[in-house]
Amino acid sequence: MVARLNREATMRGYVPTASSQPFGGWIEPWFGSIDVADSTRAQYLSLTRNHIQPRWGSVPFNAISNIDAHTWAIKLRNSGLADSTVKTIMKILTMMLADAADEGIIPSSPIQARRRGRRRQRRKPAVVLATALDVLRIALQAAALVGEWAAILIISAAYTGARWGELTGLQRPNIHLDNGCFVIDPDIGALHEVDGKLSLGPPKTASSARTVTLPPFLLDMWRYLLEQYDHPHIFVSRDLQLLRRSNFSRRVMRPAADGNLKLINPRVRTQPIREGLVFHGLRHSHNTWLIGDGIPEVGRARRLGHQIPNKVREIYDHVAPEVEAKILVVLQQRWANSLATQFPNGLNFAEDIHLFAFAAA
Structure with missing residues (x-):
């Protein structure tokens, strides 16, 4: 027209x-x-x-x-x-x-920033955090729902602070268990899902490309998981497919954290542990744990992949080994404490939850 x-x-x-x-x-x-x-x-x-x-x-x-x-x-x-x-x-x-x-189509843009108007008092939804015991119990339910790989993924997120894409995009060449760490590659260090298609690409920010150390119990879990199948990625589904966040949330995270008491005769009955906890909440929980354990801000930023000013980084590099060592000690202790609370009489291996056998000793 x-x-x-x-x-x-x-x-x-x-x-x-x-x-x-x-x-x-x-x-x-x-x-x-x-x-x-x-x-x-x-x-x-x-x-x-x-x-x-x-x-x-x-x-x-x-x-x-x-x-x-x-x-x-x-x-x-x-x-x-x-x-x-x-x-x-x-x-x-x-x-x-x-x-x-x-381009000369119009003399100037008609849209200008608003300089007046009422201040919006929109409350941001509170971030749901998890304790180490919550993480253990949620992981146990995730293992019962779909398998040990899901439990280890949840525990890894909570004890490394890595993002969903950083963990699901992690490949064997960037896992260095003999050195107690893994590397998030700057070019292909994260799994992205765009318009339903999965692909590897850079992590969220330049500073997200980093090396993350693993506490001893998690090294054992990852070794166990890598021995279960031959796939380039460490975290894949039971049928060896790359993971999709929405599927994981619906099938694993929600029933494992919220419980499924409203469902009639589910294949696996789960109990509410920490309702509303999302996968990214495990990253926030990790940071909160480190704050509680007295880890300095620069140490937390380096572990989580937050940007650190160059001058601060230079100072931190002198004390990094001591800080990293303390991080591993406090994380290992949280894991041990959660196990002792959940299994005061030792682990029940009849439950066929193999992954926790590593920490029984």
Whole structure:
């Protein structure tokens, strides 16, 4: 319709300007020009397809105003979208319009930052943390649900602080058990899932590429797991497939942490241990444990892959061995304490939970 009106306007002697064209025609060229990570591109495409295109696709560039855009953002929030999601949507729209201005399609971007408005008092959901005993009990239930590999994955997350993608993307060449550590590669150190496809790529940030030490009990668990199958990755499903976060959450994490008492006759009955705990909460729990054990902030940052200023890193490098040694001692002690609480009379090997046999001695 817009094309027909433009032709008619041209016949009347009026030549339409670029700014009078519908905004939707700019979306595809814009996506072709941006260089972002696959996961970021997938997020931008989804938000554009579901929100930006329906609202602004047929609107001419010169009909998009600052007040209309911000009014739309308020409507999105009122519809139930998370504030972070709305901010990302507005960020995408703003970038699109700013680049259109750079290309001379419009004189300048109509969207300006809001300088007024009520302060939003949105409460962030509290992060659910787990104790070492919680982790042990959740892992036991995970082993009963799908197998020992799931239990070891949960324990590894809690005792290394590594992210989901860093653990599920970990391959044998980067595991150095004789040296008591594993390496998160800067180029292929994380497993990513974009549009349903799994691929290896860089970890979250440059500082996420790091070496992580393992407490003694976890070295034994990993040796045991690596002997069970011949696969490039240490953490794979029972049928030797790469892991998907959503599947793991639904089939393992939720019933292992929340219990499944509401289900009728499940194959494995599980009890509530720490309701609401998500896999990433194990990373937060790890950091909390280290705080409780007096590990300095720079030591925690280095282990978790957080950015450390160069001057601080230089100072830390002089005391790193002592700090790393203490980290392993306190983590080993937490594991031993959780075992002693859960199994005061020793382990019950009749339960066929082999993985905890390593720490029985």
